[in-house]
Amino acid sequence: MRSTRFGEAYAAIVGDTVFLARHRPEHSVPPHRINYRANIQALRDLGVDRVISIYAVGSITRRLAPSRIGIVKDFIDFTYGRESSFAEGDAFCHTPMVNPFDASLSAAFARTAFNDGCPISFDNVYVTTNGPRLETAAEIEAFRRMGADIVGMTLATEAELMVEAGIRNAAVAFSINWAAGLDHEGVSFLEDETIRRISSRILGYALDALHC
Numbered sequence: 478m479r480s481t482r483f484g485e486a487y488a489a490i491v492g493d494t495v496f497l498a499r500h501r502p503e504h505s506v507p508p509h510r511i512n513y514r515a516n517i518q519a520l521r522d523l524g525v526d527r528v529i530s531i532y533a534v535g536s537i538t539r540r541l542a543p544s545r546i547g548i549v550k551d552f553i554d555f556t557y558g559r560e561s562s563f564a565e566g567d568a569f570c571h572t573p574m575v576n577p578f579d580a581s582l583s584a585a586f587a588r589t590a591f592n593d594g595c596p597i598s599f600d601n602v603y604v605t606t607n608g609p610r611l612e613t614a615a616e617i618e619a620f621r622r623m624g625a626d627i628v629g630m631t632l633a634t635e636a637e638l639m640v641e642a643g644i645r646n647a648a649v650a651f652s653i654n655w656a657a658g659l660d661h662e663g664v665s666f667l668e669d670e671t672i673r674r675i676s677s678r679i680l681g682y683a684l685d686a687l688h689c
Contacts, residue, residue: 481518483560484515490523508608508609509609509630513560528639529646529647529686531676532632532648544667545596548586548648553603559607582645582686586686602627604628609630611657611664615658627650636648
């Protein structure tokens, strides 16, 4: 546990790598209650300047179908009531978001995956909802019309804070289900063992990319 000026963050150091558990190790904190500022501030305090963020998402288009891994290019933010800036009081800045993710770090991750024979989906647009509820079918259809490929509940807030903090960030997503209205069974998720296997594979690629 790390103490920051914004509160506590769970950041573990293994060798020269920092692992940040956004939901805590026991997955006990829902996305709308994560202390995002404390998490990113902890990375700042530890001197982290490069991050590969990993997200489990729902598929909206076939660009990133369930069980596939992809690089996020951009995002749409539909969150509310969150602290998404370090600015306090009258001190603030208008942070550009034209290129929120680091192209070279994203490419490094893609290369490690390709070298292992893993196909990667590119140019994914991630729409961030507030959670913890899942989206309605009408919302998913609206997001698709807006250009979103995948949906989740955490990326936008983290990405905004990392850009503001000057931390290079590559976002990697893997789909665990079709979003609402796109699966005739309702919303069915990949099996836990499959999710663990994909997560482990991504983690290995991320570590290789960060150390190449």
